[in-house]
Amino acid sequence: MEKLASSLGYLNKIYENLSLVDDEQLESLYHDIKSAGVIIPSGEGRSKGALSIACSEMAKMKHGKIIMDRGDIGFPGREVGEAAPILKQRFGQVCLLINSGSGRSLSPLLDAQNLAVYIAKTGNNRDFRIDAVTSDLESPIGKLATRYGNALLLKGREAIEEPDEAREFRDVGVMEDTFVLASGLLFHGISEALYDEALPGRAYEYALETCREAIEIAERSIASEFYRFVVDKLEARHLCFFAGLGSSHEVVRMTAVRVGHVKRAVGDQVFVARETSTPSPRAGDLLIVVSNSGETEIVAGWCKNFKRMGGAIA
Template identity: 70%
Template sequence: MIIPLGEGRSKGALSIAVSEMAKMRDGKIVIDRGDVGFPGREISEAAPILKQRFGRVCLLINSGSGRSITPLVDAQNLASYIGKTGAHRDYTIDLVTSDIQSPLAKIASKYGNVLHLMGREEVAEAEEAKVFRDVGIMEDTFILGSGVLFHAIAEALYDKALPSKAYEYAREICLEAGKVVEKSLTSEFYEFVTRKLETRSLCFFGGLGSSYEVARMTAVRVSHIKRAIGDQVYVARESSTPAPRQGDLLIVISSSGETEIVSTWCKSFKRMGGQIAAVVGNADSTIASMADSVLEIPVKNELGRPNRFYVYAEFALSPLPILLVESLEAKGFRLPEYILRWHQSVTA
């Protein structure tokens, strides 16, 4: 069984893939650290219970820096438990990171495996930008790359293929994702969403399951820009999410375009005078029919197989904050220096 760990968008990229692993035929048991049914306050308390219930336990971590606090504390806790009990065969700590000299990498190399995934090259940046990166808007290359890798691993597991097959799938996904992004950038959808985000209004993101993770990851990045112009961004279903107002924007993600709860949100949002932008796998779906603008990402997917739609949706929405910065700057908005430095470093 798998316990996925990470912080911010790194956790989101991992969660999308392990969610697909859990749904596939002969899928993996996945228990999130934050689940109400997690059997212990500490990993060391939960470890023997999970081992008894499900067999071998994998602490699977996604951390670009290799220093993320929550995963580091949990990894140290499980490492201590393994050291005390000698149960090396029952537990493993596996990590994807861009820093193989980091504390997490040292733990994982001793108690499991480390996969070195390079992020973008280091650039000179102000102290403000470094802080900004820590809260989630930087390291786009690592986040998207790790998402592709985890999804490719899920497909290889589904096919019961050799590990080398995962790299083949990763290459396929990257090539197709590039085409999706290129098509998205010139779409009416991007023009509509960018224009709406420039206005003084709230922005909401919504989705269920893997779509929720895509929504949350995108919301984190867009929120930094919206806050800079005095607005807020929210994710549907979270406790702090307010009621929408007339003129607000809802961006929803749904592979089928028929998710009943999401379609109910759309109906309520329209009734309150809001506008909807939908990222869907089917432009003829119920959710698409209620949207003011639609981005269709059609994916042929075998039932039970990990769905690439969510990875492509991540990529398709990733340029949104970059285009928003460019558009605001062109209109004369004075943006904080750390946002401009981030924009320059990403587009360089």
């Protein structure tokens, strides 16, 4: 296994965890996703965000997937078990795709249990699949996925017995999101391989390649003026807003969860553009924009309005 030497220790750990993914588990997961007519992404918090980013890309491909989130207004049922036969009739094979480090998160667990009951009742585990990426194959979600689909083991943060004083200085970052970031890279690799209509092994290669690129970008960014500008603004007592469209919207929603944890600790809040609870900005507030082209008309309009109201833009 190739060793990386990032100054950000937890990035090295993410790469190491990706390198340990089992080939057979990845192949089985890849084939289920490739065969699916419709994918129902399920997870909580940043785990859901990591999955949603890749699903957004899958939906935009020429021969892409139908992505039906349980929170969509067009979801044809009160729960997954009720919607499953309707989705099967409309789109073909149904894949409940779960991302959960612990394998015990409530929302995806309920989704898995509901679909498992339906599969057990009908005996049809060919057209209805429960697939999961988790750090614990013995967890409730891990066991359901193993029985009614496929489960892939992806290591996350490890429990380390150490004195309280030592915990103040750790190399994994304050949020310790090793599983979330690794799973995001893995799902990205899968979406890239689907786009290329490649073999499952290519998904693994894509994930590692992207991880290496991300490490290089992170190393450059932490020494940049932009990074210092954002950190200084986040330290100030102002609200923080995130904005993006499409896949970028999923990125900013995922990022806002963690930045919000830090900002709320000092009495501030974080909002995402286009959410129903987003207030109007005030002078001094910060807007962080994620855009691939940097020229999207709607996003450019947000920036102009935000600047006109006295806010800072990153």
